[in-house]
Amino acid sequence: MKLRAYRVESSPKLMVIPMIDIIFFLLVFFMMSTLHMVYQKTMPVNLPPAATVHQEVAKPLTISISNSGTLYWEQEEIALEALRGRLQRIIASQPQQAVVLRADQSVEHGKVIVVMDELKLAGVQKLAIAAQQKQR
Numbered sequence: 001m002k003l004r005a006y007r008v009e010s011s012p013k014l015m016v017i018p019m020i021d022i023i024f025f026l027l028v029f030f031m032m033s034t035l036h037m038v039y040q041k042t043m044p045v046n047l048p049p050a051a052t053v054h055q056e057v058a059k060p061l062t063i064s065i066s067n068s069g070t071l072y073w074e075q076e077e078i079a080l081e082a083l084r085g086r087l088q089r090i091i092a093s094q095p096q097q098a099v100v101l102r103a104d105q106s107v108e109h110g111k112v113i114v115v116m117d118e119l120k121l122a123g124v125q126k127l128a129i130a131a132q133q134k135q136r
Contacts, residue, residue: 043064043066043072043075043102045064045065045066045067045102045103045104046067046104046105046106047102047104047105047130047131047132048105048131048132049131049132049133049134049135050131050132050133050134051134060097060098060099060100060126060128061073061074061087061090061097061098061099061100062074062099062100062102063083063099063100063101063102063115063119064101064102064103065101065102065103065104065107065111065112065115066104066107067104067106067107069107069108069111071083071115073086080114080115080118083115083118083119083122084118084121084122085122087099087118087119087122087123087124088122088123091122091123091124092123095123095125096125096126097124097126098126098127098128099119099124099126099127099128100128100129100130101115101116101119101127101128101129101130102129102130103115103129103130
């Protein structure tokens with residue numbers, strides 16, 4: 001009686017489906033980790049908290065107002081009088097250009113309104129005001 005003859009001898013096989021699952025998992029992992037690597041190069045300001053904070057996907061221009069009231073275009077200091085002309089040149093070529101206004105929470109409300117007015121007079125149609133996520 002030979003028992004060995006009844007056994008099915010199988011050779012090892014390469015399982016493709018689990019390998020595809022692992023590759024997709026790694027792909028999603030690296031895609032999600034690169035989202036956290038994006039760093040917005042602007043002047044550091046202490047943003048006020050807000051319950052609804054939304055971040056634009058496209059790269060907007062960033063105008064910052066520091067706690068001393070100094071105005072910044074990205075990281076470059078700019079005078080309020082020069083802001084409108086510079087923005088008008090950009091809006092002329094890119095009418096849908098988004099602008100994010102980042103103002104320190106200790107800046108006077110009137111200063112923020114003056115800057116917002118200059119942005120609107122320059123023709124900015126997409127204006128966002130930056131805020132931090134409120135801690136619960």
